[in-house]
Amino acid sequence: MDRAYQISWLLERYGGLLRGLVGVPLEQAWLVLDEPNMVIHPASPIVLNLGGTQVELWSVYLTDFTMTSGEIDIRQAPFNWNGESPFGAAWSTDASPLVASRVGRVVSAVTFLSEPANHCRGVEIQFFDGSLLVVANYFDELFLGDEVPSDFGFARTAVGRPC
Amino acid sequence: MDDLNDPKVRPFSRAIGQQLGLEPKFIDFVFSPHHHDFFRYRVESVGESWTAIIPPDVSAAYPLWSSNGEQTLVCVNGEGLWFGLGWHDGSDDPEYLSKSVQGLLARLFIDGVDPSAPLLEYEAAAETCGFRYLSDVVSFLRASAGHDGAFQEKIWHFINEIDGRSVGA
Numbered sequence: 001m002d003r004a005y006q007i008s009w010l011l012e013r014y015g016g017l018l019r020g021l022v023g024v025p026l027e028q029a030w031l032v033l034d035e036p037n038m039v040i041h042p043a044s045p046i047v048l049n050l051g052g053t054q055v056e057l058w059s060v061y062l063t064d065f066t067m068t069s070g071e072i073d074i075r076q077a078p079f080n081w082n083g084e085s086p087f088g089a090a091w092s093t094d095a096s097p098l099v100a101s102r103v104g105r106v107v108s109a110v111t112f113l114s115e116p117a118n119h120c121r122g123v124e125i126q127f128f129d130g131s132l133l134v135v136a137n138y139f140d141e142l143f144l145g146d147e148v149p150s151d152f153g154f155a156r157t158a159v160g161r162p163c
Numbered sequence: 164m165d166d167l168n169d170p171k172v173r174p175f176s177r178a179i180g181q182q183l184g185l186e187p188k189f190i191d192f193v194f195s196p197h198h199h200d201f202f203r204y205r206v207e208s209v210g211e212s213w214t215a216i217i218p219p220d221v222s223a224a225y226p227l228w229s230s231n232g233e234q235t236l237v238c239v240n241g242e243g244l245w246f247g248l249g250w251h252d253g254s255d256d257p258e259y260l261s262k263s264v265q266g267l268l269a270r271l272f273i274d275g276v277d278p279s280a281p282l283l284e285y286e287a288a289a290e291t292c293g294f295r296y297l298s299d300v301v302s303f304l305r306a307s308a309g310h311d312g313a314f315q316e317k318i319w320h321f322i323n324e325i326d327g328r329s330v331g332a
Contacts, residue, residue, distance in 0.1 A: 020171075023223030023239025025179065051173060051223065106182035109241065128182045 005064040007118045007157050017053065017069055018110045018159040024051025025106045026125075026133075029099045032078045033092035040095050042142035046135055047072055047091070050107060057123055059137035065113075065120045096144050102133045113154035121154055167213040167251070175209075175225035175237070183225075183237065183244060188293030189264045193227050201275055201288035205230045214249030218256040224249065235260070235267070265329035266322045268294040273318060278304035296325055 003009040032044035045056040045068075056068045077085040094100050105127035113122040113136055122136025122143065136143040138152060148154055173179075180190040192198075198206050212229030214236060222241070226234040226249070234249040236257055246267040247257035261267045272294060276285055282301055289297040303321050307314055 019241060020222045022241050023221075024173065025182070104178055104182075106179060106239075128184060
């Protein structure tokens with residue numbers, strides 16, 4: 001498994017950044033909308049602006065999940081090719097009502113989700129009002145939810161809250 | 164003043180206050196354009212103030228008001244919230260004040276109440292900020308008359324007690 005999908009590497013690389021998100025609001029969130037078909041493009045990252053820190057969450061291949069920070073210029077079209085998206089994709093702030101509803105909420109904890117051990121499958125962001133935003137890769141499907149379904153069988157590794 | 168702030172100091176808003184679970188009356192007090200005379204010089208706009216240092220274990224700090232250029236902050240980390248006094252000079256971390264809004268307000272009233280004056284004199288000020296422990300503060304100050312060397316320690320115990328009674332209440 002590539003180290004970018006390992007919880008241990010993600011903690012080492014981004015643990016400090018994620019801990020620093022506790023107490024800051026989700027200011028904006030973008031997904032890639034396949035505009036001709038009006039569906040979310042599931043292989044593209046979800047990009048979050050959390051108190052000025054940009055976090056990109058990636059579902060990759062069948063079961064892999066990772067993150068980057070500040071790597072995507074949201075002003076550029078997705079899959080930018082000579083200034084345009086080749087198949088009519090666009091960054092959207094309202095492609096997912098669930099994600100849009102979390103904008104303005106303040107982060108209280110961040111948790112990595114894994115299955116099997118150390119294999120990152122997603123991220124759970126908890127807000128001070130008790131609500132959640134779960135972003136995960138569930139067998140090649142970009143899962144966006146307000147809780148982690150128990151049948152996913154994910155283990156949890158707290159990041160933004162002391163273990 | 165923003166560039167003088169530690170980068171983790173962020174503008175406070177009503178929405179942030181609601182998200183953090185602060186009491187609505189207290190949020191109204193923070194954003195009130197005019198405060199009761201009792202708070203004069205001790206609760207002022209944050210516009211002319213800043214906090215130079217926020218420690219690593221705090222991920223965000225929101226200034227509520229200022230006094231003499233020092234900011235009263237709500238500090239947030241993975242364990243929750245606490246209130247502190249940030250310094251505009253030097254390299255010291257903010258001073259811990261309380262765990263709760265009521266504890267923070269208790270400190271304001273301890274600093275401002277004359278225990279020999281009638282309680283009535285302070286009730287209007289307490290009402291404007293939603294402070295519920297005015298009579299406790301007066302009793303505490305009367306019982307601590309003389310302000311001996313243990314006064315600061317007594318304040319700590321008193322604030323902890325108020326925190327314990329009001330957090331999650």
